[in-house]
Amino acid sequence: xxxxxxxxxxxxxxxxxxxxxxxxxxxxxxxxxxxxxxxxxxxxxxxxxxxxxxxxxxxxxxxxxxxxxxxxxxxxxxxxxxxxxxxxxxxxxxxxxxxxxxxxxxxxxxxxxxxxxxxxxxxxxxxxxxxxxxxxxxxxxxxxxxxxxxxxxxxxxxxxxxxxxxxxxxxxxxxxxxxxxxxxxxxxxxxxxxxxxxxxxxxxxxxxxxxxxxxxxxxxxxxxxxxxxxxxxxxxxxxxxxxxxxxxxxxxxxxxxxxxxxxxxxxxxxxxxxxxxxxxxxxxxxxxxxxxxxxxxxxxxxxxxxxxxxxxxxxxxxxxxxxxxxxxxxxxxxxxxxxxxxxxxxxxxxxxxxxxxxxxxxxxxxxxxxxxxxxxxxxxxxxxxxxxxxxxxxxxxxxxxxxxxxxxxxxxxxxxxxxxxxxxxxxxxxxxxxxxxxxxxxxxxxxxxxx
Amino acid sequence: xxxxxxxxxxxxxxxxxxxxxxxxxxxxxxxxxxxxxxxxxxxxxxxxxxxxxxxxxxxxxxxxxxxxxxxxxxxxxxxxxxxxxxxxxxxxxxxxxxxxxxxxxxxxxxxxxxxxxxxxxxxxxxxxxxxxxxxxxxxxxxxxxxxxxxxxx
Numbered sequence: 001x002x003x004x005x006x007x008x009x010x011x012x013x014x015x016x017x018x019x020x021x022x023x024x025x026x027x028x029x030x031x032x033x034x035x036x037x038x039x040x041x042x043x044x045x046x047x048x049x050x051x052x053x054x055x056x057x058x059x060x061x062x063x064x065x066x067x068x069x070x071x072x073x074x075x076x077x078x079x080x081x082x083x084x085x086x087x088x089x090x091x092x093x094x095x096x097x098x099x100x101x102x103x104x105x106x107x108x109x110x111x112x113x114x115x116x117x118x119x120x121x122x123x124x125x126x127x128x129x130x131x132x133x134x135x136x137x138x139x140x141x142x143x144x145x146x147x148x149x150x151x152x153x154x155x156x157x158x159x160x161x162x163x164x165x166x167x168x169x170x171x172x173x174x175x176x177x178x179x180x181x182x183x184x185x186x187x188x189x190x191x192x193x194x195x196x197x198x199x200x201x202x203x204x205x206x207x208x209x210x211x212x213x214x215x216x217x218x219x220x221x222x223x224x225x226x227x228x229x230x231x232x233x234x235x236x237x238x239x240x241x242x243x244x245x246x247x248x249x250x251x252x253x254x255x256x257x258x259x260x261x262x263x264x265x266x267x268x269x270x271x272x273x274x275x276x277x278x279x280x281x282x283x284x285x286x287x288x289x290x291x292x293x294x295x296x297x298x299x300x301x302x303x304x305x306x307x308x309x310x311x312x313x314x315x316x317x318x319x320x321x322x323x324x325x326x327x328x329x330x331x332x333x334x335x336x337x338x339x340x341x342x343x344x345x346x347x348x349x350x351x352x353x354x355x356x357x358x359x360x361x362x363x364x365x366x367x368x369x370x371x372x373x374x375x376x377x378x379x380x381x382x383x384x385x386x387x388x389x390x391x392x393x394x395x396x397x398x399x400x401x402x403x404x405x406x407x408x409x410x411x412x413x414x415x416x417x418x419x420x421x422x423x424x425x426x427x428x429x430x431x432x433x434x435x436x437x438x439x440x441x442x443x444x445x446x447x448x449x450x451x
Numbered sequence: 452x453x454x455x456x457x458x459x460x461x462x463x464x465x466x467x468x469x470x471x472x473x474x475x476x477x478x479x480x481x482x483x484x485x486x487x488x489x490x491x492x493x494x495x496x497x498x499x500x501x502x503x504x505x506x507x508x509x510x511x512x513x514x515x516x517x518x519x520x521x522x523x524x525x526x527x528x529x530x531x532x533x534x535x536x537x538x539x540x541x542x543x544x545x546x547x548x549x550x551x552x553x554x555x556x557x558x559x560x561x562x563x564x565x566x567x568x569x570x571x572x573x574x575x576x577x578x579x580x581x582x583x584x585x586x587x588x589x590x591x592x593x594x595x596x597x598x599x600x601x602x603x604x
Binding site: 100113116117418422423 | 594
């Protein structure tokens with residue numbers, strides 16, 4: 001028994017040595033041994049081979065269904081007016097204002113949205129164009145080839161028995177360092193040394209956490225990085241967005257105070273650096289929130305605020321409505337677009353399906369997280385533009401840069417119902433179609449009368 | 452999505468639905484995926500609230516009536532068979548479809564498509580709306596094309 005114990009202790013010591021010296025310390029200084037990039041290159045090649053193999057298998061066995069990441073039905077892209085024109089061309093316009101066949105348009109649109117709609121699919125994980133050898137994305141897998149199954153088996157072993165313990169160790173080291181480091185820095189008096197130390201602690205901790213997810217982050221346009229006194233807005237996919245962005249700069253976080261482990265972390269972070277945490281009751285009071293943020297921004301020396309205007313996690317295929325609250329604070333907006341590579345790991349947090357712990361476990365047992373971050377040039381509100389238009393302008397810029405679909409729908413539709421105002425919009429649009437048809441036929445008859 | 456459904460679809464059921472509605476095997480599994488993702492209560496049936504959770508349907512002016520078309524007389528729940536039966540009205544008409552049993556029309560025939568549209572207006576189900584209007588629609592509108600949804604595979 002004694003020998004077993006000494007062996008276990010020796011293994012553990014070796015393990016910690018490897019983790020600390022080969023991963024944690026280089027990570028803290030922003031260096032890398034290059035192991036992760038080699039790993040990702042191998043993975044990408046493997047997944048490309050798997051895609052080709054599956055396609056071949058699909059040709060041989062026609063019963064294997066094909067994945068359809070872009071929707072399952074053909075949809076006509078025309079506007080309401082164009083579609084109505086087509087429906088009505090088969091009968092003369094003089095007949096009247098309303099044609100019974102108009103109903104067919106709404107009927108078809110309604111059934112189309114029942115089969116496949118643009119909004120509810122954004123609240124669940126994206127369907128991949130091809131299987132990426134993870135059990136969880138195995139939608140319609142049929143047995144195709146022995147080699148694929150072997151690779152999948154090796155993948156399970158590597159992910160759960162090799163990578164997962166490593167990542168858990170790193171995560172624990174990273175978070176404990178954050179709590180301890182920020183508490184220690186909090187004891188210093190307010191001077192420039194404290195700010196510098198606080199930045200160092202935050203940066204090193206987030207770098208360790210990024211390693212804990214095997215995250216490869218590519219930053220583009222670093223010259224547009226958010227400056228002090230500005231507001232950084234980004235599209236929201238997962239709580240990990242914070243780690244991704246904070247790897248390259250220090251931000252003042254905004255959010256609700258939680259209980260438990262999150263609460264401990266939040267409370268220690270605010271000791272070293274002025275983050276903006278709200279109590280749950282304060283969040284309801286929009287004026288209080290806005291004024292506190294405004295005060296933070298006005299002091300131009302404070303770190304830029306990080307806000308996610310969508311308000312909830314979306315599955316990274318589209319950008320949904322940016323809530324205008326963040327755009328009413330004033331100050332310069334620095335938009336950032338974040339796009340995850342879905343093949344190597346699904347970063348989206350489906351909060352109705354998984355809680356935080358199971359989400360983190362799933363992320364730590366995927367292949368890796370590969371993400372591209374684009375910093376966009378700063379934008380400010382222009383004359384004659386209100387907060388909503390400004391928000392839409394920023395949203396389009398972010399969607400365009402990140403290669404995401406720009407949707408006007410509200411992310412809170414995940415949990416709530418659609419407002420009646422939108423239904424009235426549709427009714428107004430339709431009545432405009434009828435009235436226009438009516439005025440055209442009225443002009444015709446008037447001309448006939450005159451001639 | 453996929454096999455995480457609370458109840459998997461059995462092969463015999465897929466065959467029955469295929470015979471009744473004419474959808475292909477993969478289309479039926481896809482639609483079952485969609486059915487289960489809409490079924491938040493996970494009890495194998497959809498209620499009116501489940502449909503109203505689709506924003507694009509909620510803003511459709513005929514949304515409520517379309518939802519009503521799924522529910523048989525006096526019922527509040529629709530199961531997958533009923534769901535498919537209603538969707539079958541919108542399957543495109545294939546040129547090479549041979550009607551093996553000429554006595555019963557397929558669910559997606561021109562007449563049945565029009566009957567579906569008609570029932571949207573005939574809320575009290577007494578089979579009456581203005582006859583002339585309906586005749587005009589019968590003559591000139593390309594119903595097969597306008598009341599069909601094409602799948603991408």
